[in-house]
Amino acid sequence: MTEANTAATTGSAAAPAEETAVQAEETAAPAKPSRRSVLGWGGAGLALGAAVAGGTATALRLGEDAAPAASAGDAVPFLGEHQAGIATPVQDRLHFAAFDVTTTDRAALVKMLQEWTAAAARMTAGHEVGEGAVQDNDELPPDDTGEALGLKPSRLTLTFGVGPGLFEKDGKDRFGLKDRRPKALIDLPAFPGDNLDAARSGGDLCVQACADDPQVAVHAIRNLARIGMGKVAIRWSQLGFGKTSSTTPDAQTPRNMMGFKDGTRNIAGTETDRLGKHVWVGEKEGPDWMVGGSYLVARRIRMHIETWDRTSLAEQEDVFGRDKAEGAAVGKQRERDEPLLKAMKPDAHVRLAHPDSNNGVTILRRGYSFTDGTDGLGRLDAGLFFIAYQKDVRDGFVPLQMNLARNDALNEYIQHVGSAIFAVPPGVRDKGDWWGKALFA
Numbered sequence: 001m002t003e004a005n006t007a008a009t010t011g012s013a014a015a016p017a018e019e020t021a022v023q024a025e026e027t028a029a030p031a032k033p034s035r036r037s038v039l040g041w042g043g044a045g046l047a048l049g050a051a052v053a054g055g056t057a058t059a060l061r062l063g064e065d066a067a068p069a070a071s072a073g074d075a076v077p078f079l080g081e082h083q084a085g086i087a088t089p090v091q092d093r094l095h096f097a098a099f100d101v102t103t104t105d106r107a108a109l110v111k112m113l114q115e116w117t118a119a120a121a122r123m124t125a126g127h128e129v130g131e132g133a134v135q136d137n138d139e140l141p142p143d144d145t146g147e148a149l150g151l152k153p154s155r156l157t158l159t160f161g162v163g164p165g166l167f168e169k170d171g172k173d174r175f176g177l178k179d180r181r182p183k184a185l186i187d188l189p190a191f192p193g194d195n196l197d198a199a200r201s202g203g204d205l206c207v208q209a210c211a212d213d214p215q216v217a218v219h220a221i222r223n224l225a226r227i228g229m230g231k232v233a234i235r236w237s238q239l240g241f242g243k244t245s246s247t248t249p250d251a252q253t254p255r256n257m258m259g260f261k262d263g264t265r266n267i268a269g270t271e272t273d274r275l276g277k278h279v280w281v282g283e284k285e286g287p288d289w290m291v292g293g294s295y296l297v298a299r300r301i302r303m304h305i306e307t308w309d310r311t312s313l314a315e316q317e318d319v320f321g322r323d324k325a326e327g328a329a330v331g332k333q334r335e336r337d338e339p340l341l342k343a344m345k346p347d348a349h350v351r352l353a354h355p356d357s358n359n360g361v362t363i364l365r366r367g368y369s370f371t372d373g374t375d376g377l378g379r380l381d382a383g384l385f386f387i388a389y390q391k392d393v394r395d396g397f398v399p400l401q402m403n404l405a406r407n408d409a410l411n412e413y414i415q416h417v418g419s420a421i422f423a424v425p426p427g428v429r430d431k432g433d434w435w436g437k438a439l440f441a
């Protein structure tokens with residue numbers, strides 16, 4: 001998808017110093033001997049940190065039980081000004097899930113979001129959900145599904161978003177939120193060449209799970225879906241491997257399934273000025289509940305692998321505007337050398353995706369490769385699960401994708417088959433906060 005006009009960030013890296021200190025203190029806290037907490041999905045109830053929203057009081061625990069054990073490996077802080085998983089250094093694996101909200105009970109939805117937040121805090125710290133996978137009462141289903149027992153946190157991040165359907169669906173304002181829908185949370189237009197599958201598009205809520213261990217990412221989505229049973233149902237999900245972009249400037253840009261490097265100029269998580277300009281919603285740029293958040297566009301892009309594999313190397317390089325060996329732009333020697341756009345063909349991907357070809361449009365890329373078997377005709381169902389973050393899709397993804405959809409030579413070899421957009425609120429700030437609290441206030 002986008003090449004040089006991409007921006008990336010480090011989730012909690014931009015948090016104020018005092019918040020970072022709080023996080024460091026919490027994550028350094030010694031783990032309790034037991035991996036169980038008093039978060040009881042099975043009837044014991046929630047304890048501590050009572051949070052009130054929508055007229056419903058529910059307790060939430062994000063305390064020392066959520067701190068990782070010293071021997072548990074790397075853990076990304078859950079609390080912060082921004083949600084982790086956006087600017088955070090990109091992990092190796094992805095499990096992305098979009099949910100339909102099936103309940104019409106606002107209080108039940110609020111309680112579920114509080115429980116999701118508590119569970120997310122524990123899982124990102126390397127702990128089991130609730131009372132764990134092996135609990136005292138063996139007559140009840142365990143609170144945790146157990147497949148991550150013994151595994152490290154693996155830099156797990158869980159990033160939460162809300163889709164247009166949460167505000168109004170089929171003409172109904174189910175939760176009294178219609179007037180709180182941000183103007184930037186638009187219904188994406190139809191782009192030339194789209195062949196979208198409704199079963200792989202849309203969603204009322206989303207959770208992006210990224211980790212270095214695929215089982216840790218899958219475990220996280222599985223447990224959130226279990227907690228949400230009866231209130232939400234997974235609409236679609238996508239597993240991803242082989243990150244296709246980097247938010248770390250000194251790291252090699254990964255290759256996509258076509259064998260090329262793309263998105264070389266992704267913003268680093270330390271570039272707070274560019275993050276503020278292109279990614280984070282500012283105080284004057286959106287509703288109060290979105291300040292510090294961002295907008296996520298997810299696109300499932302299928303690659304016509306077999307056709308591409310029969311294309312000459314010269315044509316492949318012309319299509320991208322880069323050489324395949326090094327990733328250098330046409331006429332350049334190294335991957336990160338500034339490209340000379342006029343040296344490329346007019347329909348080269350790099351040229352069309354560059355900010356200079358799009359009035360300065362810059363987005364944050366966080367995509368992954370995928371392969372989901374075959375399509376029944378012996379062709380690989382493989383490609384790019386494209387994820388973009390920006391402060392306003394009307395000034396970001398939409399004009400950029402319209403330009404690419406109309407002119408990019410790469411379109412001969414790809415097709416967009418799934419699409420979704422979500423508003424991603426700011427981070428959970430403290431133990432009394434939870435995903436979506438400001439929206440439901």
